[in-house]
Amino acid sequence: xxSNRKIRVLVAKPGLDGHDRGAKVIARALRDAxxxxxxxxxxxxxxxxAAAALQExxxxxxxxxxxxxxxxxxxxxxSLLRDQGLTDTLVVLGGIVPQxxxxxxxxxxxxxxxxxxxxxxxxxxxxxxxxxxxx
Amino acid sequence: MQPTKNATAEEIEPKAKSADSLKRQAERxxxxxxxxxxxxxxxxxxxxxxxxxxxxxxxxxxQFPYTRGIHATGYRGKLWTMRQFAGFSTxxxxxxxxxxxxxxxxxxxxxxxxxxxxMGYDADSPLSEGEVGKCGVAVSSLADMEALFDxxxxxDVTVSQTINxxxxxxxAMYLVVAEKQGADWKKISGTLQNDILKxxxxxxxxxxPIRSAMKLVIDTFEFCTEQVPRYNPISVSGYHIREAGATAxxxxxxTLRDGIEYVDWGIRAGLDLEKFVPRISFFFNAHNDxxxxxxxxxxxxRIWARVMRDRFGAVSERTMQLRFHTQTAGVSLxxxxxxxxxxxxxxxxxxxxxxxxxxxHTDAFDEALAxxxxxxxxxxxxxxxxxxxxxxxxxxxxxxxxxxxVEAQTNKMEQGAxxxxxxxxxxxxxxxxxxxxxxxxxxxxxxxxYQKALERGEQTIVGVNKYAMQGxxxxxxxxxxxxxxxxxxxxxxxxTRARRDAGExxxxxxxxxxxxxxxxxxxxxxIEAVRAYATLGEICSALRDVYGVYEEPAI
Numbered sequence: 001x002x003s004n005r006k007i008r009v010l011v012a013k014p015g016l017d018g019h020d021r022g023a024k025v026i027a028r029a030l031r032d033a034x035x036x037x038x039x040x041x042x043x044x045x046x047x048x049x050a051a052a053a054l055q056e057x058x059x060x061x062x063x064x065x066x067x068x069x070x071x072x073x074x075x076x077x078x079s080l081l082r083d084q085g086l087t088d089t090l091v092v093l094g095g096i097v098p099q100x101x102x103x104x105x106x107x108x109x110x111x112x113x114x115x116x117x118x119x120x121x122x123x124x125x126x127x128x129x130x131x132x133x134x135x
Numbered sequence: 136m137q138p139t140k141n142a143t144a145e146e147i148e149p150k151a152k153s154a155d156s157l158k159r160q161a162e163r164x165x166x167x168x169x170x171x172x173x174x175x176x177x178x179x180x181x182x183x184x185x186x187x188x189x190x191x192x193x194x195x196x197x198q199f200p201y202t203r204g205i206h207a208t209g210y211r212g213k214l215w216t217m218r219q220f221a222g223f224s225t226x227x228x229x230x231x232x233x234x235x236x237x238x239x240x241x242x243x244x245x246x247x248x249x250x251x252x253x254m255g256y257d258a259d260s261p262l263s264e265g266e267v268g269k270c271g272v273a274v275s276s277l278a279d280m281e282a283l284f285d286x287x288x289x290x291d292v293t294v295s296q297t298i299n300x301x302x303x304x305x306x307a308m309y310l311v312v313a314e315k316q317g318a319d320w321k322k323i324s325g326t327l328q329n330d331i332l333k334x335x336x337x338x339x340x341x342x343x344p345i346r347s348a349m350k351l352v353i354d355t356f357e358f359c360t361e362q363v364p365r366y367n368p369i370s371v372s373g374y375h376i377r378e379a380g381a382t383a384x385x386x387x388x389x390t391l392r393d394g395i396e397y398v399d400w401g402i403r404a405g406l407d408l409e410k411f412v413p414r415i416s417f418f419f420n421a422h423n424d425x426x427x428x429x430x431x432x433x434x435x436x437r438i439w440a441r442v443m444r445d446r447f448g449a450v451s452e453r454t455m456q457l458r459f460h461t462q463t464a465g466v467s468l469x470x471x472x473x474x475x476x477x478x479x480x481x482x483x484x485x486x487x488x489x490x491x492x493x494x495x496h497t498d499a500f501d502e503a504l505a506x507x508x509x510x511x512x513x514x515x516x517x518x519x520x521x522x523x524x525x526x527x528x529x530x531x532x533x534x535x536x537x538x539x540x541v542e543a544q545t546n547k548m549e550q551g552a553x554x555x556x557x558x559x560x561x562x563x564x565x566x567x568x569x570x571x572x573x574x575x576x577x578x579x580x581x582x583x584x585y586q587k588a589l590e591r592g593e594q595t596i597v598g599v600n601k602y603a604m605q606g607x608x609x610x611x612x613x614x615x616x617x618x619x620x621x622x623x624x625x626x627x628x629x630x631t632r633a634r635r636d637a638g639e640x641x642x643x644x645x646x647x648x649x650x651x652x653x654x655x656x657x658x659x660x661x662i663e664a665v666r667a668y669a670t671l672g673e674i675c676s677a678l679r680d681v682y683g684v685y686e687e688p689a690i
Contacts, residue, residue: 029583
């Protein structure tokens with residue numbers, strides 16, 4: 001990124017699932033990697049997540065889902081972001097996601113899907129390399 | 136160097152020579168740590184257990200403090216119960232899986248409910264969208280519960296239900312189904328997870344504020360002690376605490392301290408210690424570090440026995456005996472090279488067995504990908520059967536008792552847990568500690584330290600950060616739950632609502648509300664509401680009206 005502005009990431013936990021180990025580890029790792037991280041807390045609706053992304057002016061939204069509800073929740077988050085004019089906001093997903101769902105999720109606007117075992121450094125690098133530069 | 140039969144550690148490697156031999160046989164790493172990042176010595180010998188008093192600290196199996204087990208005959212008497220956690224899609228689908236597992240030699244059932252059920256929402260709630268039947272079976276009312284246990288006699292089969300915030304409603308539904316089958320409540324045995332403290336600490340499927348939720352738990356204790364005396368109304372669970380990132384020691388300490396908290400609350404409610412405590416059961420994780428896990432289980436029994444005797448003045452053996460279920464560590468399963476998980480599960484399960492578990496769930500190898508398929512679930516069950524019937528590990532009780540290493544680690548676990556008890560007691564108890572965010576912060580820190588150790592390569596996960604295969608192709612078929620499940624469930628819910636007596640539903644829901652307002656036991660009115668086919672969502676809503684909802688503090 002050309003400016004000194006830190007990358008801002010919203011770590012979001014949609015759906016009814018309360019397993020937040022991954023979301024919290026990622027939030028801290030991205031902070032340690034020099035990003036500004038806002039964690040939504042549990043059980044946020046796609047509408048709440050999109051509103052938070054707009055309000056917090058984030059470069060990326062990291063969604064954590066372990067419940068299998070990703071096919072319902074992710075496309076909705078992406079389309080709500082785009083509806084709000086957040087066309088450049090990078091959306092990434094982490095969690096328990098079957099391989100066969102990944103191409104479909106990517107076609108629907110999820111930039112990358114990180115499965116269990118991914119290093120937090122790889123996630124930080126991906127975000128750094130793929131967020132849209134700002135002035 | 137070959138140790139001879141009677142050689143002591145000193146003879147094998149005299150101290151004067153050890154510097155030389157260290158030069159010749161340099162160690163692979165500067166420090167050797169467990170999966171909980173606990174440092175392990177090169178060698179354990181009698182000096183490490185100098186304080187161990189065999190009669191006081193070990194005794195025989197079946198004798199206080201039960202370090203070596205609660206039964207004199209161990210698995211020579213009765214093998215552990217093979218209880219596979221199962222639940223997905225509709226009640227009919229899960230009923231089919233239950234019957235399949237029972238046919239294949241499983242001897243107890245364990246129900247996994249879906250997220251709407253765990254949170255007290257009906258399948259047709261807008262919040263349930265995308266979640267119905269995904270992480271477990273969908274149940275919104277007695278009608279679903281009747282389908283779930285159709286053809287399964289609840290007087291004969293013991294059923295464990297993993298449900299917490301709305302546990303009292305599920306207990307009521309279970310009892311009404313049993314009643315309709317003609318079963319005698321006095322003969323029913325089984326377990327309700329009903330451990331709300333670990334929800335605030337780790338799993339986070341809560342509904343009501345913590346103190347109201349504790350009151351509901353105590354209601355079930357009181358009700359079961361009188362009406363369903365062979366039923367375990369709680370399974371105090373370390374499993375989820377561990378999965379959330381706790382170390383083995385933190386799992387042990389927080390779980391047992393939760394147990395103490397329930398006992399305190401029960402006594403304060405006027406319950407008889409010797410009547411309700413024997414029905415408190417426990418649930419631990421079996422993670423990768425073999426000996427650490429075994430030490431944890433052995434320490435758990437000893438700590439509980441001593442706490443019951445010394446802190447609460449228990450006299451009967453049953454009150455002092457800790458019984459537990461074990462599940463292999465879901466968090467240890469890998470997406471990469473998933474068949475490797477079969478091996479992990481077998482070793483973890485063996486630790487549970489060598490630790491003397493009363494019942495065991497072995498994870499299926501495909502669980503880092505999705506809910507298990509029939510085939511994967513069967514291999515998991517067969518793993519237990521191989522351990523039970525081929526390896527011979529159950530031929531003698533507590534085969535590792537007396538091992539310098541295992542006894543030293545058991546002592547260390549006990550001491551570490553007691554230190555945590557002191558810190559939590561100083562805060563005023565576990566409810567207060569949770570309100571302060573103490574166990575939550577401890578677990579979060581451990582989870583992060585473990586992740587960093589992994590990324591530095593200090594901890595190895597085969598197939599992930601070592602021996603990874605490039606371009607690995609995923610060939611494991613996974614179980615797919617589609618959205619039609621929600622439609623079917625919503626349809627049944629609509630039929631149920633159309634058929635029932637609406638006046639009776641609103642009258643019984645009112646009774647639930649009144650019982651909660653007056654601080655009476657909510658179980659009798661909840662059972663009435665369930666009989667009238669009031670739904671899970673409606674009953675939880677009635678309680679929300681009175682208790683409000685929990686807001687998580689920022690941690």
